[in-house]
Amino acid sequence: DVVLTQSPLSLPVTLGQPASISCRSSRGLANYDGVTYLAWFHQRPGQSPRRLIYEVSNRDSGAPDRFSGSGSDTDFTLQITRVEAEDVGVYYCMQGTHWPRTFGQGTKVEIK
Amino acid sequence: EVQLMESGGGLVQPGGSLTLSCAASGFSFRDYYMMWVRHTPRKGLEVVANIKSDGSAKNYVDSVRGRFTVSRDNAKNSLYLLMSHLTAEDTGRYYCARENYWTMDFWGHGTLVTVSS
Numbered sequence: 001d002v003v004l005t006q007s008p009l010s011l012p013v014t015l016g017q018p019a020s021i022s023c024r025s026s027r028g029l030a031n032y033d034g035v036t037y038l039a040w041f042h043q044r045p046g047q048s049p050r051r052l053i054y055e056v057s058n059r060d061s062g063a064p065d066r067f068s069g070s071g072s073d074t075d076f077t078l079q080i081t082r083v084e085a086e087d088v089g090v091y092y093c094m095q096g097t098h099w100p101r102t103f104g105q106g107t108k109v110e111i112k
Numbered sequence: 113e114v115q116l117m118e119s120g121g122g123l124v125q126p127g128g129s130l131t132l133s134c135a136a137s138g139f140s141f142r143d144y145y146m147m148w149v150r151h152t153p154r155k156g157l158e159v160v161a162n163i164k165s166d167g168s169a170k171n172y173v174d175s176v177r178g179r180f181t182v183s184r185d186n187a188k189n190s191l192y193l194l195m196s197h198l199t200a201e202d203t204g205r206y207y208c209a210r211e212n213y214w215t216m217d218f219w220g221h222g223t224l225v226t227v228s229s
Contacts, residue, residue, distance in 0.1 A: 031214075039215035044195055048219040049157070049208060092157060096214030099161040100173040101147075 006104035023093035037096035044089040114138040121223030134208030142186040145211035152204035176205040
């Protein structure tokens with residue numbers, strides 16, 4: 001199975017400051033069709049995960065534009081330009097290229 | 113508005129069975145792959161199974177293959193997960209999710225499954 005390793009696992013952030021989460025894959029995530037199916041999810045306490053980014057860098061409708069995704073092959077990054085209070089929670093990367101689909105272990109973001 | 117509503121969770125003894133249901137609304141259910149995802153203390157988030165839009169293809173994670181069966185009824189806009197030979201490692205919250213761009217764009221609120229004697 002593809003292993004996704006996120007870092008850091010805990011990320012204390014200051015409101016208004018940028019933040020970045022890394023996701024590294026044990027295997028390349030480019031599909032035979034040339035598309036890389038790597039997504040990012042945000043889960044607030046007591047809520048279901050919500051997708052923010054799909055196919056590495058495409059923002060879902062409703063996802064704030066302060067969130068952006070980048071990367072290729074095995075290295076990917078989620079960036080938040082200016083952290084807001086509602087951004088707390090756990091962030092997960094997830095790959096949809098290979099079966100079984102797998103998630104990273106999660107990065108907990110909290111306000112300093 | 114897309115809505116997914118799971119039901120059927122509860123307490124079950126080891127070795128027992130349980131069937132989860134997911135009622136979908138707000139979109140053309142028959143046009144989408146659907147999946148079951150669980151969140152367990154041991155493994156975190158894990159995709160358990162998915163099923164093609166017409167039900168003709170199904171995939172399972174190794175840990176549940178042979179014990180779980182995913183199915184759907186497009187006439188009823190419903191997704192199901194029949195779980196048997198349950199163990200403590202199956203304890204967790206089970207989510208129904210719509211698959212889009214090979215990941216999940218909408219999730220239900222989940223239903224809790226507890227396997228314990």
